[in-house]
Amino acid sequence: MDFSLSKEQRDIVKAAREFAQGEFTGRALEFDRSESFDLDIWRAACDLGFVGTFIAEEYGGAGLGFLEHSLITEEFWAVDPGCGQGVLSVTFGSELLQLFGSEEQKHMVLPELVEGKAIMCSCITEPEAGSDPSRAATTAVRDGDEWVINGSKMFITNGTTAKWALIFAATDPDNSDRHARHSFFLAPTDGPGFQATKLTGKLGIRASDTAEVALSNLRVPADALVGQLGQGFSQLMAFFNRTRLHICAQAVGLARGCLEESVKHLKGRMQFGQPLAGFQVNRFKVAEMATRIRASRNLYWEAAWSMDRGKVDHGLIAMAKWFSARTAVEAADEALQIHGGYGYFDEYKVQRLYRDAKILEIYEGTKEVEKIIVAGTLLG
Amino acid sequence: MKILVLVKNVPEVAEAELEIEQGALDLEDLEMVVNEWDNYAVEEAVRLTEAAGGDVHLMTLGGEDDEDVLRRGLAMGAHSATHLCDEAFEGSDPTTLARVFAAAVKDGGYDLILTGVQSADLGQASTGVLLAQELGLPHATMAIALEPGAGEVTVTRELENNTSEKVALPLPAVVTVQSGINQPRYVSIMGIRKVRKMTIEMLEAGDLGLESQALGREASSVAGQSLALPPVGEGAQMLTGSLDSVCGQAAAILREKGGLA
Numbered sequence: 001m002d003f004s005l006s007k008e009q010r011d012i013v014k015a016a017r018e019f020a021q022g023e024f025t026g027r028a029l030e031f032d033r034s035e036s037f038d039l040d041i042w043r044a045a046c047d048l049g050f051v052g053t054f055i056a057e058e059y060g061g062a063g064l065g066f067l068e069h070s071l072i073t074e075e076f077w078a079v080d081p082g083c084g085q086g087v088l089s090v091t092f093g094s095e096l097l098q099l100f101g102s103e104e105q106k107h108m109v110l111p112e113l114v115e116g117k118a119i120m121c122s123c124i125t126e127p128e129a130g131s132d133p134s135r136a137a138t139t140a141v142r143d144g145d146e147w148v149i150n151g152s153k154m155f156i157t158n159g160t161t162a163k164w165a166l167i168f169a170a171t172d173p174d175n176s177d178r179h180a181r182h183s184f185f186l187a188p189t190d191g192p193g194f195q196a197t198k199l200t201g202k203l204g205i206r207a208s209d210t211a212e213v214a215l216s217n218l219r220v221p222a223d224a225l226v227g228q229l230g231q232g233f234s235q236l237m238a239f240f241n242r243t244r245l246h247i248c249a250q251a252v253g254l255a256r257g258c259l260e261e262s263v264k265h266l267k268g269r270m271q272f273g274q275p276l277a278g279f280q281v282n283r284f285k286v287a288e289m290a291t292r293i294r295a296s297r298n299l300y301w302e303a304a305w306s307m308d309r310g311k312v313d314h315g316l317i318a319m320a321k322w323f324s325a326r327t328a329v330e331a332a333d334e335a336l337q338i339h340g341g342y343g344y345f346d347e348y349k350v351q352r353l354y355r356d357a358k359i360l361e362i363y364e365g366t367k368e369v370e371k372i373i374v375a376g377t378l379l380g
Numbered sequence: 381m382k383i384l385v386l387v388k389n390v391p392e393v394a395e396a397e398l399e400i401e402q403g404a405l406d407l408e409d410l411e412m413v414v415n416e417w418d419n420y421a422v423e424e425a426v427r428l429t430e431a432a433g434g435d436v437h438l439m440t441l442g443g444e445d446d447e448d449v450l451r452r453g454l455a456m457g458a459h460s461a462t463h464l465c466d467e468a469f470e471g472s473d474p475t476t477l478a479r480v481f482a483a484a485v486k487d488g489g490y491d492l493i494l495t496g497v498q499s500a501d502l503g504q505a506s507t508g509v510l511l512a513q514e515l516g517l518p519h520a521t522m523a524i525a526l527e528p529g530a531g532e533v534t535v536t537r538e539l540e541n542n543t544s545e546k547v548a549l550p551l552p553a554v555v556t557v558q559s560g561i562n563q564p565r566y567v568s569i570m571g572i573r574k575v576r577k578m579t580i581e582m583l584e585a586g587d588l589g590l591e592s593q594a595l596g597r598e599a600s601s602v603a604g605q606s607l608a609l610p611p612v613g614e615g616a617q618m619l620t621g622s623l624d625s626v627c628g629q630a631a632a633i634l635r636e637k638g639g640l641a
Contacts, residue, residue, distance in 0.1 A: 049569030
């Protein structure tokens with residue numbers, strides 16, 4: 001087994017780290033406090049090719065793997081999760097479009113994402129349908145050459161900034177097979193019938209845009225359907241198998257940020273006449289943190305590596321997702337504890353990391369859902 | 381214009397735990413990064429050729445892993461690179477290293493040779509100057525602006541107290557570049573992918589016509605003696621926290637001790 005990165009991958013890691021340190025560090029607190037982001041940073045990242053590296057060359061991407069995208073994600077999140085999400089979530093949905101979209105759809109949307117000309121969002125979750133997307137009540141009804149979409153979507157990343165939306169809607173709501181009821185549609189967000197409202201008051205990743213979306217008589221042409229009619233649920237699962245790898249990378253990046261801040265503080269802060277790093281209780285904390293980070297990274301590297309070789313290991317991806325997210329939450333908890341009272345204030349990065357971490361155990365599959373998947377591979 | 385830039389990998393030591401191993405810094409756990417001043421020199425060279433055409437060639441002297449400092453510069457827009465890599469070079473003093481560089485550079489036909497003012501690890505600030513001496517070329521140091529003209533280059537040199545001096549040198553010339561001369565670009569994914577297809581020239585001492593007896597510690601007149609970490613001081617008080625917090629604490633201490641009126 002070879003766990004080493006290629007020269008090119010190492011260069012990508014360094015380049016991503018330099019960009020994030022240069023562009024995120026000085027602005028992260030401001031974005032966190034104001035729940036806003038400077039989209040010029042996203043544009044700069046696109047100009048440098050950091051966005052959509054996994055998109056095929058024929059659609060303007062770098063044609064690299066999910067591993068390379070994950071490496072960039074880890075570096076960005078180690079510096080600041082909110083900014084990392086602000087920059088890299090803009091392609092959320094392109095994984096599904098690349099897998100199932102028509103050539104016209106792919107050529108229309110994917111190059112714009114890579115070039116920094118458009119952001120996309122995926123409208124899946126609803127007020128009454130979270131972990132069980134088969135309950136999504138948004139409907140798409142055929143009317144002549146068009147589909148008419150009605151419903152409401154919740155917690156939509158980039159809802160107010162996206163130019164394109166992927167919408168998960170029921171096209172056969174009465175089908176006895178709950179996995180055959182839905183389909184995906186690609187729609188522009190600027191037409192009548194698409195109304196996004198920014199949600200504020202998020203616990204963490206506050207630089208990232210989150211919205212609720214009202215779809216009222218949104219009309220899209222027949223060819224807005226993505227892939228086959230009624231295949232939405234299985235497309236969604238294939239999509240999550242890819243995007244969950246990004247979440248693992250986010251989690252490892254965040255946990256690494258916690259470790260780096262902890263090491264710095266332990267060496268610098270004196271109590272009882274010696275640096276905090278001298279106390280065994282603290283030494284054990286960073287030892288455990290570092291071990292869990294390494295284990296999480298190896299888990300998701302294996303999942304991403306096998307994905308890039310064409311093998312989608314559903315159970316392994318689910319293991320990597322819950323374990324790395326848990327690692328991040330625990331690392332953030334210990335990092336704040338190590339910082340004591342200082343860590344309770346937002347001038348210290350660990351306070352932000354503490355708040356940012358929790359979403360990792362919630363979005364794109366809660367830790368409970370991930371464990372259901374893992375258990376399913378063992379017990380049926 | 382054909383420009384050569386000498387670049388060097390240096391250990392990132394700002395927040396690292398340093399250890400001395402057999403008289404030298406233990407590099408095992410240290411991250412290697414491009415020497416800051418060299419990065420400005422690469423950016424300046426790439427900008428000059430983007431504006432007026434030409435080629436940027438990079439050169440480094442170091443171990444196998446130091447190739448990444450060349451790949452980094454190529455990804456920023458340099459066109460080709462040479463890696464001088466031979467155990468025989470190890471332990472050479474700056475004068476000896478300048479001889480090595482001179483042997484590698486002399487037939488290159490370069491109009492302009494840039495180096496950083498100094499390196500972050502050893503800080504001799506000598507490579508550019510000694511190379512100019514070896515090659516018999518004019519040189520200017522501490523450049524904060526470069527304007528190439530017909531057969532010459534005008535260099536603005538940074539002096540103390542915000543003063544500066546303008547000098548003109550006939551080409552070819554050697555110039556050492558000060559930090560802050562420009563804003564170096566980030567390395568792009570496109571740049572990294574471009575480098576994938578490039579071949580980096582590897583040269584050993586023999587390829588340069590240099591005998592190993594004329595290199596290394598034995599051939600050097602300045603011999604390294606020892607390296608020491610800063611002693612742990614008594615009574616030093618470490619302030620931690622954000623910039624605002626540290627400034628606040630420092631001001632409070634100064635006020636308390638009567639340092640502030």
